[in-house]
Amino acid sequence: MTTGYFVGALLTAAHVLIVIITAVFVAANRRPSSAIAWVLAIVFIPFLGALAFLLVGIGRLPRDRREKQAQINRLMHERTPGLDAVGHREEWPDWLSSLVRLNVNLGSLPMVGGNRVALLPDYIGSITAMIEAIDTAVDYVHVEFYILVHDQTTAPFFDALARATARGVSVRVLSDYVTGLQFPRRAETRQILADMGAEWMPMLPLRPFSGHWQRPDMRNHRKLVVVDGAIGFTGSQNLIDSTYLKPGNIRRGLHWHELMMRVEGPLVRELDAVFVTDWFSESGHLLELDTTPVVIGSDPDLVDAQVIPSGPSFENENNLKLFVALIHKAERRISITSPYFVPDESALLAIVTAAARGVEVELFASEVADQTLVYHAQRSYYEALLRAGVKIYLYRSPTVLHSKHFSVDEDVAIIGSSNMDIRSFSLNMEVSVMVQGRDFVSALRRVEDDYRAASIQLDPSEWMNRPWRQKIPDNLARLTSSLQ
Template identity: 40%
Template sequence: MTGHLWEWLLLAATWAIRLGALVIVPFRRSPTATQSWLLLFFAAPWVALALYLAIGRPVHPRWRRQRVAQLGPVIERAIVRIECAARPPELLPAQASAAALIRGIGRMPLLEGNAVDFLTDYDDTIDRLVKDIDGARDQVHLLFYIFSTDGTGDRIMSALVRAAARGVTCRLLIDAVGSRQWAHAIVARLRPRGIEVHRILPIRVLGRTTRIDLRNHRKIVVIDGRIGYTGSQNVIDAEHGFGWPNHELMVRVRGPVVGELQAVFVADWYLETETELAEAVLYPAQEEVGTSLAQVLPSGPDLEAGGIDELFVALIHSARERVVISTPYFVPSEPLFQALQVAVLRGAEVHLLLSGRSDHPLVHLAQRSYYAELLRAGAAIHLYQPGFLHANHMSIDGTVAVVGSSNIDMRSFALNSEISLVLYDQEAAPLFERSKHGACSRALSSCRMSGNAAAWP
């Protein structure tokens, strides 16, 4: 009798899991993801329950969510310092819509008077960064997903040590998973020299545990509150990994928008240390040093609503002439994939500049599964051959450009904290079309264009 009772209880629990999944799983989830989860729940309910509890929702543990809840006033105080430079410029309708969406997601205003340099040479980017750190007077802030101790990492750390010796305040954030191989050596070298170093979301078994899949993928540098860097490049040698040279896109910015990069760093610093960086020197009075309109969009599981995928989809839907996207990993969400198809049907050119090589073979196979349908729709797919194209960029009609750390995949859309710089001007936005010497224009001439499914290399 007891054995039968346990069988009935197990059966009841199994069906309770399945029925509960029907209620809970579809909440704020795409139809495709919902279908996949529900199939797993009905096929293997106990396995599905364990996986769902571990990774089913892109949310941090309770202690982290409580800290995020305290972040609002920190961000608002930073924005008050930044917003004094904001004036409502005249924008095209698509630009105004994008600027409003970014403000709604990430709170940052659109700012005028910025100077933007596109950096496409890997070693030259490191040279310029080292030079700017050597010229720092007040503070140097760096945040990187990958920070290594190889030749490139040694150059940056040596520059930080020199800056600290001059009395410059230096702070470094590195992701605990992305930089796990080198984190101990970095801390051991820099902390004794007065440089503050913290690992982002360190993996712990007890106490304040963290999820290994929720990561900070941002790349941010702010020097004296006046010079900023962001983009796709990590602090590691170009030919790491499979031995292919990485080709990247970074931007060096000056002007009021540097304050927004600073605000994102300050927010991430608070989340890791519970210390608010509020010194006035962090947000110096900014003069207009250029003509670019710019806005920063932080995205990730810490934000209350929206993300970078909503911006990408909205921009693609606004395109009337041309969409150009460069990304190392192309595994789009269903809304983004449909937006590309609709853009082609409206008569817009759609160009995808993707890497012909990959450091993640399974992701590369998943990426290739989208090619045939896009090619049939009329999109052009350019496969970059000389190395691993790691640059992230989107250009819409030559009037809006997005440069940053976010890939076109579900990790960047749902799991990673990312950073994007959005530009609204006809000099900066059409990067692929105008850059004669950059990696993007070289890439187009170095790619094999897939005109049909049979043309895949």
């Protein structure tokens, strides 16, 4: 046996051993499709594939952050009995109780009654509503946004925060660290908050040399405002101009369309519990949770609702489990609005199965998008949906439909920060609200009617026969969605 042959055999054996070890390590607690994609990447481009896996292949937050989440969860379960009082249990669909229990087991927050909820589909109107609420604050204002920028559009919001601090109100602000690096006026925004006396903390900062290693692409994608535990806001909108201040967007005339909700009632304290969790995670200071008794009013317009926090600080994909369960429960109609629609296998199967069961299913997305890779990846799913009978509406350019919500039959709706995509299911910290109430769902249907009127409906035959030069980038981009 020659030396060259021996060395070659040894290298081959070493390569096979590395592949086996890699496959076992990568596949642990991971979707098969994701594991296969990572293994192939490491096998065919060993150095770059391994480096990419080490950077973005591990989908959990550091232990101390997960322990803080677990601590908050225990405190939430131990709060004053009666916080889960609801007002319309007799109107719930038969299946809703099991989903409420699912959400409590996963996210620790109960379904609460006595809430007044209003939809805010106007970009400037929602900022105005938040300003009006902040101007009533006497104790505290909690602000948490994925993107938070002081600009010409948001300046009145910051002015309201300054007026609050001048009155002696405690103002605490959270915004995502890495995302903030991508937008202008970051230093100016922080200085304005400091000058007014507000406390600001970055969410998920990168501190690799301080023993806090985490995936750099994990983001806190939540958006919420809480005023004195009495008024709350959440939804899809970031605190930035509707162009997102990007030169390319401005040249193309792009602007974002959002949906926020204004909440009064016991649900506000549940939204604040999400803020308290994130503030604790970033500052190490645990704010007091509201445990005062809940009083349910008799007004029939008050609704039952539940806050669903999700993200890599939890052991489960809370939002994915809820979304899939809801889709399977639908009997008549499902309307989904998601600007970034890149579902995992379970979500896609649930949707096409619902359509096959005779449920009327529709998806609202955008004709234009700001993220090229995601834009092409989501287009690769349209054929399967269209073949199943799903109606797809693309909101006309130059508006980017950024709202994130869906409704099931006439009874239940979800509104929040979560897209129907793998990133929102696995990597982003999200917050959603499940609302039970026919009047509320009807109001959301009217918003969806406006979307439909401003959209182009995809024709199945035209889509199936589109040129290959369009299909190729779509299919290639879809492959990247498994690298999670």
